[in-house]
Amino acid sequence: xxxxxxxYQAVILDHNRAPRNFxxxxxxRSRALAHNPVCGDTVEIFLRVADGRVKDLAFLGDSCAVAxxxxxxxxxxxxxxxxxxxxxxxxxxxxxxxxxxxxxILPESLQPMARVLHFPGRVQCAxxxxxxxxxxxxxxxx
Amino acid sequence: MxxxxxxxxxxxxxLDAERIRQDFPILQREVHGxxxxxxxxxxxxxxxxxxxxxxxxxxxxxxxxxxxxxxMLSQESTRAFEAVRGKAAGLLNAASEREIVFTRGTTESINxxxxxxxxxxxxxxxxxLITGMEHHSNIVPWQLICEYTGAKLVVVPFSDAGELSLEDxxxxxxxxxxxxxxxxxxxxxxTINPAREIVQLARRHGLTILxxxxxxxxxxxxxxxxxxxxxxxxxxxxxxxxxxxxxLYGKYDxxxxxxxxxxxxxxxxxxxxxxxxxxxPPARFEAGTPNIGGVIGLGAAxxxxxxxxxxAVLAHETDLLRYAEAQMADIPGLRIIGTAADKAGILSFxxxxxHPHDIGTILxxxxxxxxxGHHCAQPVMQRxxxxxxxxxxxxxxxxxxxxxxxxxxxxKVHDLFGR
Ligand SMILES: Cc1ncc(COP(=O)(O)O)c(C=O)c1O
Numbered sequence: 001x002x003x004x005x006x007x008y009q010a011v012i013l014d015h016n017r018a019p020r021n022f023x024x025x026x027x028x029r030s031r032a033l034a035h036n037p038v039c040g041d042t043v044e045i046f047l048r049v050a051d052g053r054v055k056d057l058a059f060l061g062d063s064c065a066v067a068x069x070x071x072x073x074x075x076x077x078x079x080x081x082x083x084x085x086x087x088x089x090x091x092x093x094x095x096x097x098x099x100x101x102x103x104x105i106l107p108e109s110l111q112p113m114a115r116v117l118h119f120p121g122r123v124q125c126a127x128x129x130x131x132x133x134x135x136x137x138x139x140x141x142x
Numbered sequence: 143m144x145x146x147x148x149x150x151x152x153x154x155x156x157l158d159a160e161r162i163r164q165d166f167p168i169l170q171r172e173v174h175g176x177x178x179x180x181x182x183x184x185x186x187x188x189x190x191x192x193x194x195x196x197x198x199x200x201x202x203x204x205x206x207x208x209x210x211x212x213x214m215l216s217q218e219s220t221r222a223f224e225a226v227r228g229k230a231a232g233l234l235n236a237a238s239e240r241e242i243v244f245t246r247g248t249t250e251s252i253n254x255x256x257x258x259x260x261x262x263x264x265x266x267x268x269x270x271l272i273t274g275m276e277h278h279s280n281i282v283p284w285q286l287i288c289e290y291t292g293a294k295l296v297v298v299p300f301s302d303a304g305e306l307s308l309e310d311x312x313x314x315x316x317x318x319x320x321x322x323x324x325x326x327x328x329x330x331x332x333t334i335n336p337a338r339e340i341v342q343l344a345r346r347h348g349l350t351i352l353x354x355x356x357x358x359x360x361x362x363x364x365x366x367x368x369x370x371x372x373x374x375x376x377x378x379x380x381x382x383x384x385x386x387x388x389x390l391y392g393k394y395d396x397x398x399x400x401x402x403x404x405x406x407x408x409x410x411x412x413x414x415x416x417x418x419x420x421x422x423p424p425a426r427f428e429a430g431t432p433n434i435g436g437v438i439g440l441g442a443a444x445x446x447x448x449x450x451x452x453x454a455v456l457a458h459e460t461d462l463l464r465y466a467e468a469q470m471a472d473i474p475g476l477r478i479i480g481t482a483a484d485k486a487g488i489l490s491f492x493x494x495x496x497h498p499h500d501i502g503t504i505l506x507x508x509x510x511x512x513x514x515g516h517h518c519a520q521p522v523m524q525r526x527x528x529x530x531x532x533x534x535x536x537x538x539x540x541x542x543x544x545x546x547x548x549x550x551x552x553x554k555v556h557d558l559f560g561r
Binding site: 003004007008013016017038039040041042062063064065066068119121122125 | 495496497498499500503504506507514515516520523528529530558559561
């Protein structure tokens with residue numbers, strides 16, 4: 001049985017209502033768009049890398065609470081970190097969302113997102129932001 | 143109790159939805175511990191036991207390939223399969239069952255007309271007219287043939303309420319227009335379009351026209367002779383029938399003039415390596431072994447739907463629509479997308495603080511199935527500046543009590559997400 005409180009935890013509702021880093025970076029140094037074909041939702045990630053660090057990270061998108069909170073939490077967590085750390089956390093987050101790793105490996109602030117695994121129809125929503133960050137980071141090296 | 147049926151002036155007896163529900167085994171099940179409230183009928187309806195049994199009986203009792211056996215089973219299967227042509231002709235009031243082609247669904251029916259009737263007559267600069275509210279399956283097949291031929295797609299806009307004006311349609315018919323394709327009922331907005339009047343416009347300009355009846359045929363009486371359309375298409379799975387089966391109705395003279403679309407078995411008269419003679423319609427358009435059990439299931443679905451009385455179904459679903467709309471007005475921040483005066487039982491809506499996807503999840507936890515998404519009508523979403531909508535769509539087995547459950551659950555959404 002699904003418990004809605006599992007998905008819509010206070011922290012997720014809060015990040016949905018007041019998403020952090022919800023803006024464009026001008027000029028966009030690097031950006032990537034992830035798209036959920038099921039619902040048409042998109043998350044667009046903007047990223048600025050300098051000296052091996054993600055100096056700025058932001059997102060836009062008219063998406064559901066799960067996608068919005070995921071992007072908000074992720075940008076908050078990753079901003080200012082080294083690109084290596086960002087890549088590692090992205091890989092871990094993907095692994096948890098794929099059911100290949102326990103939520104415990106994630107930084108604490110991301111752990112609530114793992115509850116989405118109880119709602120298989122919504123896992124892709126949580127995944128949009130991390131996919132876009134990954135792509136944007138890749139694009140920043142090109 | 144009886145209600146006045148808006149289609150004809152005779153009085154239609156009200157449907158007994160509670161009794162109808164007994165015919166649908168799946169409606170007995172629970173979802174997340176709650177009774178299933180199935181309001182995703184626009185995507186696909188559920189099947190009554192008689193449809194499930196008809197398909198099962200075919201496999202259990204007389205299945206064989208059709209049109210090719212001298213043996214008993216093949217003859218029985220062929221007879222059962224071909225009988226459905228007459229049923230479909232009856233449903234649509236087609237002049238003859240030779241005008242009924244079985245396809246895989248609405249999508250394939252439209253592609254068939256695009257490739258076989260329209261594409262051969264297109265020259266660069268010619269125009270195909272559709273409307274801004276079409277389903278992707280009534281957009282993309284036309285784009286494909288435009289790509290091949292250099293023709294272009296002309297799109298008739300619609301009002302904020304989701305209505306087409308005949309003036310807007312008429313003003314977009316030019317000397318280059320070659321074909322018109324319009325949905326009779328919008329899956330994303332619920333609008334019932336003035337199909338008959340649009341066909342008359344086509345007639346006045348000597349154009350042929352297709353009506354996409356995917357959301358109309360399962361919900362109201364349809365009379366293709368009265369509509370006077372050249373082609374009419376629908377899918378079995380939205381009409382309480384199986385998936386993978388659809389109908390293309392076409393006026394016989396037009397079908398007869400059309401080249402085959404796919405080649406293969408069953409659509410030929412004789413084949414040599416030098417030359418193949420094609421069969422007459424409808425066989426010409428039914429290459430290969432069809433979905434035999436599915437078509438037989440469609441036959442049972444048509445019988446079932448006819449016995450309910452399509453006019454009574456429309457009246458029942460309209461009652462649910464009005465009942466739901468009235469209560470939705472009390473939910474803060476809820477906006478109905480598609481407010482045409484003439485609407486079928488489809489309710490598309492958005493909520494100020496809750497994304498349709500979240501609405502769908504919260505309703506699902508209460509056992510309520512709706513659709514959340516773009517409904518394969520992304521241009522409609524763009525028209526209203528929303529990424530998606532939530533959509534409740536009604537069928538004959540839905541009840542006012544289910545609408546009450548929907549409304550209660552929507553209040554929950556507002557409590558959780560509202561500011
Ligand atoms: C108006 C309309 N046209 C076409 C279709 C496509 O039907 P199918 O997927 O059965 O081919 C649909 C189904 O959603 C529809 O609602």
